[in-house]
Amino acid sequence: MKIVSVVGARPQFVKLAPIHKAALAAGVDHVIVHTGQHYDPMLSDVFFEDLGIAAPDVHLGVGSGSHGSQTGAMLSALDAVFDEHRPDWVLVYGDTNSTIAAALSAVKMHIPVAHLEAGLRSFNRRMPEEHNRVLTDHASDLLLAPTEVAVGHLATEGLAERTVLVGDVMTDVLFEVRNEVGSSAPALAQELGLEPQGYYLATIHRAENTDDPARLAAVVGSLSRLDKSVVLLAHPRVVAKAAAHGISLTQGSLIAHAPLPYPQLIAAALSSAGVVTDSGGLQKEAFLLRVPCTTVRSETEWVETVTLGWNVLADTAEEILAGVTRPVPLPTEEAPYGDGNAASRVIAELSARMPAVGK
Numbered sequence: 001m002k003i004v005s006v007v008g009a010r011p012q013f014v015k016l017a018p019i020h021k022a023a024l025a026a027g028v029d030h031v032i033v034h035t036g037q038h039y040d041p042m043l044s045d046v047f048f049e050d051l052g053i054a055a056p057d058v059h060l061g062v063g064s065g066s067h068g069s070q071t072g073a074m075l076s077a078l079d080a081v082f083d084e085h086r087p088d089w090v091l092v093y094g095d096t097n098s099t100i101a102a103a104l105s106a107v108k109m110h111i112p113v114a115h116l117e118a119g120l121r122s123f124n125r126r127m128p129e130e131h132n133r134v135l136t137d138h139a140s141d142l143l144l145a146p147t148e149v150a151v152g153h154l155a156t157e158g159l160a161e162r163t164v165l166v167g168d169v170m171t172d173v174l175f176e177v178r179n180e181v182g183s184s185a186p187a188l189a190q191e192l193g194l195e196p197q198g199y200y201l202a203t204i205h206r207a208e209n210t211d212d213p214a215r216l217a218a219v220v221g222s223l224s225r226l227d228k229s230v231v232l233l234a235h236p237r238v239v240a241k242a243a244a245h246g247i248s249l250t251q252g253s254l255i256a257h258a259p260l261p262y263p264q265l266i267a268a269a270l271s272s273a274g275v276v277t278d279s280g281g282l283q284k285e286a287f288l289l290r291v292p293c294t295t296v297r298s299e300t301e302w303v304e305t306v307t308l309g310w311n312v313l314a315d316t317a318e319e320i321l322a323g324v325t326r327p328v329p330l331p332t333e334e335a336p337y338g339d340g341n342a343a344s345r346v347i348a349e350l351s352a353r354m355p356a357v358g359k
């Protein structure tokens, strides 16, 4: 079996790691295509190095641009790649512009497409990620859902027959890395002179929180007034927008810091007093590490984290302050994101369904 994985943005490299490992273990011919959506070394190269992923076989070097030009450049470059490799499956990940471009290119070339992390919904049609995931699900031949909730969303949209529940591959990689980093003091805390539990860890990068100057100023202002140091791992988008709007990302309790490699991020989250984020992945990682999370959005795709009490949604500055300083949630043994073996299930499903889809 030959699989072409298409990735381009940071969270996709994390999901690629366990898939690549499971593919190698099963003797699958696994071709990795990097679109180049994320090109900063700290958003890209360090993930391949730290998570033991082979260097991409193909790099499209697409870079930044408007949604249309970025997605279009990928789409036009991928036709030739798929034509050359003619895989049994194109595997697309999550909800970025790289995901929709690869799904669209493959489906038009009659190459079977599988969508990893299918069925997530925020029901917020203003989010680029929501367009990407809905359109990708409806274009794909096989929908690899991470949770029961995602399976339910796909059934509601008439996609039950193409759906299979595999669990969440981010659980696979998180558990492995958590065991590797153990209880060692995080490099970040040593560098900044922070005590365990003496700081909060923050990431803010979504268009909804960064593009409007008043919105970004309100979020930054609330983080700067928190009762402990807040380390903001600043994505290039927030750095660029803050500079353009004249907003300082280091003020009051807030300290801006470069993004971290994955193992260092996990170590830093594990010994923090809480996480404040608008990232999808980090909400779930915080839950799996049982670190309280406050999500700076008005909705989430990972509703289980909220229902189980480990995540709260906070839209206004007051809600952010209240969310971060709330009491520690009650312990839970629930495991809505699977058992850490999702990637081998993905490879088994792709292999089992190969003849059914055909070319």
Ligand code: UD1
Binding pocket: 009, 010, 011, 037, 038, 039, 040, 043, 064, 065, 095, 096, 097, 098, 128, 129, 205, 206, 207, 235, 236, 237, 240, 279, 280
């Ligand atoms: C993308 C995904 C988002 C994901 C996030 C993780 C889409 C629509 N969004 O958002 O779902 O959560 O990645 O990080 O695909 N930039 C750099 N260097 C880089 C990459 C980006 O400077 O290596 C800057 C550019 O100015 C660019 C901006 O960040 O215009 C936004 O990058 P883009 O890839 O469009 O989206 P993200 O905000 O990273």
